[in-house]
Amino acid sequence: MKPEVPELVVKMRAEVGEGPIWDPKTQTLVWVDITGSAIHRYDPATGQNTTIQTGVHVGAVAVRASGGLVLAAEDGFRGLDLDGTQSLLVGVEHDNTAMRMNDGKCDRRGRFWAGTMAYDEAGPSGLGSLYRLDPDLQVVQMVEGVSISNGIDWSPDDCLMYFIDSRSQTVDVFDFDLDTGSVQNRRTLIEVDAAIGLPDGMTVDAQGDLWVAMWGGARIACYAPDGTPREVFRFPVSQTSSCGFGGSGLEDLYVTTAARGISEAAEPDAGSLYRFTPGVTGQMPNEFAG
Numbered sequence: 271m272k273p274e275v276p277e278l279v280v281k282m283r284a285e286v287g288e289g290p291i292w293d294p295k296t297q298t299l300v301w302v303d304i305t306g307s308a309i310h311r312y313d314p315a316t317g318q319n320t321t322i323q324t325g326v327h328v329g330a331v332a333v334r335a336s337g338g339l340v341l342a343a344e345d346g347f348r349g350l351d352l353d354g355t356q357s358l359l360v361g362v363e364h365d366n367t368a369m370r371m372n373d374g375k376c377d378r379r380g381r382f383w384a385g386t387m388a389y390d391e392a393g394p395s396g397l398g399s400l401y402r403l404d405p406d407l408q409v410v411q412m413v414e415g416v417s418i419s420n421g422i423d424w425s426p427d428d429c430l431m432y433f434i435d436s437r438s439q440t441v442d443v444f445d446f447d448l449d450t451g452s453v454q455n456r457r458t459l460i461e462v463d464a465a466i467g468l469p470d471g472m473t474v475d476a477q478g479d480l481w482v483a484m485w486g487g488a489r490i491a492c493y494a495p496d497g498t499p500r501e502v503f504r505f506p507v508s509q510t511s512s513c514g515f516g517g518s519g520l521e522d523l524y525v526t527t528a529a530r531g532i533s534e535a536a537e538p539d540a541g542s543l544y545r546f547t548p549g550v551t552g553q554m555p556n557e558f559a560g
Contacts, residue, residue, distance in 0.1 A: 276505055276525065276544040280312055280319045283534065284541035287526035288471060289330040289373060292516035292555050299516045299524050300339070301543065302328045304372070309339070309350070312524075312543060314517065319543070324356065330374035332382050335557040340403070342371040342384035347403050359560075360409050362386065362401055369398065373420045373471055373512065378428055380405050380559025381451050383412070385419020395437055402451060405560035412453060421472030421482065421512065425495065426553060432459065432480060434469045441469055441482060441493070459497045466491070466502075471512020471526070475550045481523065483510040490525060492548070503548065507540045508532070515552020516545075523548050 284303040291300050299312045309322045309331060327344040334340045334349065341348040346362035363369045363386055374384025386398035400413035400422075417437035424431050424446060431446040431453055441460035444453035460480075462469045467487020474480055478495040488508045492500040509528040516524050522545050529541030 276503070276546040278539055278542050279314070279317070279524075279545045280310070280543035281539060282310075282319070282542050283529045284308075284310075284526070284543075285530045286511065286528045287541055287543065288512050288528075290512060290514035290516070290524040290526050290543075291331060291333065291375075292514060292520065292524075292552075293333050294554065295333070297518065299514075299543075300331055300333070301524070301526055302331055303541075304329055305530070309341075310543075314522075314545075322350070322354065324350070327370050329370065329372040330384055332374070332376045332558045333555070335380065335559050340382055340558045340560070342374040342382070344370040346371065347382065347384070347407075347409070359407055360403070362409060363399075372398075372418065373422060375422050376556035376558050377424055377431075377446075377448070377451065378556050379448060379451065380557060382558045382560075383422055385413070385416055385422075387416070387418045391418060391437075400433065403558070403560070404451070405558070407560055410451075413456075420470055423472060423474040423480075425474060426476060426478050432472065432474065434472060434482070436468050436470060436485070439464055439469065441472070441480065441497075460493055467510075470510070473512075473514050473523075473552060475515065475552050476520070477550055479550065481513050481548075483512050483525065485509055485511060485528075490523070501548075503546065505544065507537050507542070509540060514555075520552040520554065521547055521550075523552070 286304040345364035382403040385400040395417040396415040398416040421434040467484025
């Protein structure tokens with residue numbers, strides 16, 4: 271793999287850009303601005319980026335098999351229909367306004383996994399959890415004692431689930447049972463040096479390599495399945511927040527960034543959406559089956 275200069279595809283001052291997910295039905299990339307309460311859809315064929323203002327903070331989205339999107343929002347899991355109608359499917363910690371949902375993704379059986387975190391990121395640790403939304407709209411608490419629930423994805427053989435609790439400065443791995451949706455035997459796969467950033471969102475490619483956005487480190491880092499560092503791709507903005515493969519052959523890696531706390535004079539392109547072609551392909555994104 272050869273590093274290349276990332277291409278700025280949507281210039282924007284997103285407060286906290288996150289959660290890029292490819293929608294193969296429309297051949298577009300869906301991504302969010304969490305605290306900007308916005309869902310974006312970028313069409314690489316036209317270069318157009320359209321925006322839906324949701325009125326709520328949205329940590330992540332997934333394409334819904336029945337149509338529309340499912341959102342991991344500030345008060346729980348929400349549905350967004352094609353006509354723009356929004357509804358709360360099931361509340362998650364909705365009585366605690368100090369918490370919100372953050373990053374999430376669907377497994378191959380169509381279950382939507384997303385976790386919570388405190389708005390006060392510097393406050394007490396371990397207040398959040400990782401949840402699983404099943405297709406019957408039942409919510410299961412899967413991991414407790416989480417501080418900043420973040421990147422999540424699965425190995426190509428569905429035997430492993432990778433998970434990031436950002437404040438731990440690690441990428442952890444669980445044994446995963448696809449049939450039951452259960453996880454066990456959590457252990458640390460990667461210890462991230464704080465000097466290169468805070469591990470944030472991530473994705474796993476078709477070969478099983480992990481691609482991790484390093485918040486504050488102006489980079490995407492690639493690791494082998496055993497945690498060995500492979501390559502680093504640097505960016506002109508510091509707060510790289512997440513990444514996801516897209517394009518007709520899933521050959522492009524889209525990278526979200528954040529402008530929160532950064533002046534436009536210091537980083538005029540912070541909060542923009544970037545893209546580069548790393549020489550590998552991603553896994554086909556999974557839809558929510560409910």
